[in-house]
Amino acid sequence: MKVVIPGGSGQVGTILARAFVARGDEVLVLSRRAYQAPWRVVEWDGVSLGGWNSELDGSDVVINLAGRSVNCRYTAENRREILESRVQSTRAIGHAIENAKLPPPVWLQASTATIYAHRYDAPNDERTGILGGHEPNAPATWRFSIEVATAWEAAAREARVPTTRQVLMRSAMIMSPDRGGVFDTLYRLVRLGLGGPAGGGRQFVSWIHHQDFVQSVMWLIDHPELAGPLNISAPNPLPYSQFMLDLRRAAGVLVGLPATHWMLEVGAFFLRTETELILKSRRVVPGRLIESGFEFVYPKWPAAAKDLCRK
Numbered sequence: 001m002k003v004v005i006p007g008g009s010g011q012v013g014t015i016l017a018r019a020f021v022a023r024g025d026e027v028l029v030l031s032r033r034a035y036q037a038p039w040r041v042v043e044w045d046g047v048s049l050g051g052w053n054s055e056l057d058g059s060d061v062v063i064n065l066a067g068r069s070v071n072c073r074y075t076a077e078n079r080r081e082i083l084e085s086r087v088q089s090t091r092a093i094g095h096a097i098e099n100a101k102l103p104p105p106v107w108l109q110a111s112t113a114t115i116y117a118h119r120y121d122a123p124n125d126e127r128t129g130i131l132g133g134h135e136p137n138a139p140a141t142w143r144f145s146i147e148v149a150t151a152w153e154a155a156a157r158e159a160r161v162p163t164t165r166q167v168l169m170r171s172a173m174i175m176s177p178d179r180g181g182v183f184d185t186l187y188r189l190v191r192l193g194l195g196g197p198a199g200g201g202r203q204f205v206s207w208i209h210h211q212d213f214v215q216s217v218m219w220l221i222d223h224p225e226l227a228g229p230l231n232i233s234a235p236n237p238l239p240y241s242q243f244m245l246d247l248r249r250a251a252g253v254l255v256g257l258p259a260t261h262w263m264l265e266v267g268a269f270f271l272r273t274e275t276e277l278i279l280k281s282r283r284v285v286p287g288r289l290i291e292s293g294f295e296f297v298y299p300k301w302p303a304a305a306k307d308l309c310r311k
Contacts, residue, residue, distance in 0.1 A: 002059040004104070006030040006044070006093055007066025011181045012110075012174055012213075016063060019214040028055055030066070046089040053096035061106040061221050064093050067152070071277070074141045086152045094159025103164050106221055109156040113172045113206050113233060113284040115149035118142065120202060123237065125287030126170075126229050142280055153229070165227050167220050172233030172284055175304060176210035177311040186247060187309065195248050196256030201241025204283035206233045209298035209307070216286075219294050231286045236300050240278070243301060250305035 008029035027039035066089035
């Protein structure tokens with residue numbers, strides 16, 4: 001199988017590329033810069049058609065992950081780059097598939113669980129979940145993230161690709177032991193004694209173990225009945241305070257100092273990031289994956305945390 005991964009040079013793309021190569025698939029990553037890898041890398045600008053679009057012709061699946069990292073301060077310039085990098089690259093992929101003589105049968109398009117509303121009362125699945133953007137008193141940065149997610153999905157839906165099945169992957173935070181990822185950051189906080197409740201700790205954390213993420217992507221490729229928006233997350237989100245307690249236990253750390261809202265704001269400023277990544281309640285469940293018969297290796301966080309800490 002030939003797998004094309006636009007924007008596959010980041011952590012998530014690398015996780016997927018490694019898995020596909022390990023099972024014998026041909027992997028090609030579209031990247032804005034050339035680099036050495038165990039798979040082919042072709043340069044593109046993420047905007048316009050070029051020599052790269054011939055790689056999609058005759059491929060088996062396209063997994064579009066392209067987009068500037070959101071782990072930054074939401075300045076006007078960064079907001080523009082975050083939005084444009086996603087919308088423009090998605091439109092470019094759509095145009096390439098439209099022009100292909102032999103279009104790929106499957107297009108998996110990255111989206112995010114952040115598209116759902118900040119809530120504590122009930123989980124968000126694909127059918128009954130509430131899309132965000134209208135929560136009272138929500139910070140402007142939260143509304144921006146939802147605007148980006150909505151525009152990202154809309155750009156994919158614009159494409160005229162009648163013979164290509166399209167899945168919008170609303171992914172939760174992907175936990176892997178790789179350096180620089182979200183788990184690496186949380187683990188370091190715990191080891192420093194800073195892994196206590198943040199902002200009260202009521203907010204839900206939606207997550208997925210990297211092994212289950214890879215298997216869910218392969219499941220989507222193999223199940224033609226699955227199309228449209230689909231949540232990719234473990235089935236058991238939990239409040240941040242419990243999430244971090246389980247992580248401290250897995251890491252063998254007894255103490256986790258709490259952090260108030262203002263402490264988080266100060267820390268985020270110096271770390272050049274946003275508190276949304278911690279404070280927004282993302283209570284997302286994978287309704288359609290479960291209904292389709294997918295089985296998680298790590299459905300609950302304590303076992304996932306132990307495995308990740310061990311690695």
